[in-house]
Amino acid sequence: MHVMDLFRLNGKVAIVTGGGSGIGRAITEGLVEAGANVVIASRKFETLKKVSEELSNQETRVLPVKCDLEKMEEINNLVKTTLEEFNDIHILVNNSGMTWGMSSLEYSEEKWDQIMRINLKAAFFLSQKVANYWVKNNKKGKILNISSTAGMGGIPEEFMPVPAYSASKAGLITLTKDLAVKWAKYGINVNAILPGFFRTRMTEFTFKKGLEKFVYSGIPLRREGNPDEIKAAALLLVSQASDYITGAILPVDGGMLAMVMNISFT
Template structure:
């Protein structure tokens, strides 16, 4: 097989949660450019519909489905619609996420609960439902979106302990699921992005831009094309022997 063929996703079907905007949209776009059918789902159906049309303009097929990843009924609907239209689910990207900014001593319990529910429980529920399809197929790629915030303590300006905790949990979940489902030929990996300008991170970047750039060897924030190549690698045949890994995409910040 030619080296470039290893990165093609022709005939594959991917589900990207939170795929209507931000990093999810970047990944969905990249998969479509590589030839995959892409199902985008989130609570914001309008954003998903817009991304569906963009994907179709790229020459790929797409579905847009409203989904709250903490709701098992919504997840079941996404899985059923995907299998009904495309027959298989080859790739799952667990990208949907939530955050809340407040000092630890002031963090409302409801905020903590929401962040953990979306980021951790949502990833579990979606993986469980899609995994049942992948187990029957005896193949699949699951990519969880973690964060460099999950590696340990974060700078004082980053008052997001619920988010940071959830992303550490995602890393452990990724490694454990890779061990449990390897026997089904399912690869489970995670991407730990650094700072990318998105609706979720913009306020944080405004507060800590100088410190973020000083701690990033490449001296810039992530850009629109910086994540989709990493996601494509983990979704493609090129990563068939990669599982249980946390791929860090942060401009070198973790190297300090």
Template sequence: MNALDLFRLDGKTAVVTGGGRGLGRYMAEALSDAGANVVVCSRKQEPLDEVKADIEAAGGRALAVAADITEEGDVEKVVSAAESEFGGVDILVNNSGATWGAPTEEMPPERFDHVMKVNVRGTFLMSQAVGRRMIERGSGGKIINIASVAGLVGGNPKYMQTIGYNSSKGAIVNMTRDLATGWARYDINVNAIAPGWFPTKMSGGLIEKFGDEMLADIPLNRFGTPEELKGVIVFLASPAAAYMTGQTVVVDGGTTAW
């Protein structure tokens, strides 16, 4: 097999949560470029329809399903729609996320709970629903969780006072390990990506306000670009990463190397 063929996803179907904007959109486009059918889901239908239209305009196949991944019924709706349209799910990208900023001593408990619900419960419910199908089908699969460097280190109090988000992403890192060891016997690879600072709607406000301080913490002295994440998601979703599981790939411009 040609080395580049290891990265092809032709005939595979990928579900990308939070696929209507930001990193989720970039990753959905990348998976489509590699040949996969793509199902994008998030709470709002309009941005999903835009992603679907763009993927189809580029020659790909896509499905857009509005859903709240913290609700079991909505999760089942997404997975069932993927099965009906494309026959099953081979790749799951758990990207949906929420955050809330406040000093820890002032963090409203209900906001902490909401962030944990979306980021941790949502990832668990999607992984459970898709994993069950992968086990029943018997042909393995790939699950890729989107963690964060915030789940690996403490937040810089100058600009990153987000204890709920940081805690949730740490949980995702260890959930990835547990899913990987538990489902390895079913040939299901489970890995995570821990992005650093990429300009998105979620991070835009912080970057606008604290950009200089944030850049000072990045050895490459710049923020990430969509292309610098697209290759990583394709790699983890593809046969090229068949012997990787339980790992967290850090894409942060060197931030955690200090």
């Protein structure tokens, strides 16, 4: 097989949660460019609809589905709708996430629980739902979890006062490895990407506070990532090119995690 054919997704069907903005939108765009039909899901239907109109073309379709991932019935409906519209699922990208900034000494139980429900619980139960479809129908599939470099260690509070976010992303890393081991026998690959510093709604805080120079000091490439760089990594891990890759945790971070000494605030 020609190497470029390993990356083609013609005829494939993907679900991307949080596919209407930021990293999720970039991944959606990459999957469409590779030939996949994509179902994008979040609570913000108007944003999804706009992306659908921008990315759909004669060969591929982007279907917006309103979905509150805190509700199991809406997770079930997302899978049901995808199967009704496309009659199959080949790829699941768990990208949806939220964060909330507050001092770790004062962090609220309400926000902690909400972040865990969206960032970790929903990723598991949506994966479970899709995996059950694959197992019952003797099909193989690819799951890609979007975690974060924040899940790999501590971060100074003045930069990221988000303990629940970091904990949820760390949980997603271990969940990725665990499901990769448990579901390998079914032909299901489970991998994760750890984005570093990308300009998204979640990172706007950094720019507003003028902290980007401190962030860049902890990135060997001395810059933020761009959408093309995240969608290329995602394509690798959801395409045939990664058939022998499972349980992998891929940093897309400009070398941030490779540094022994990281961000300095002195």
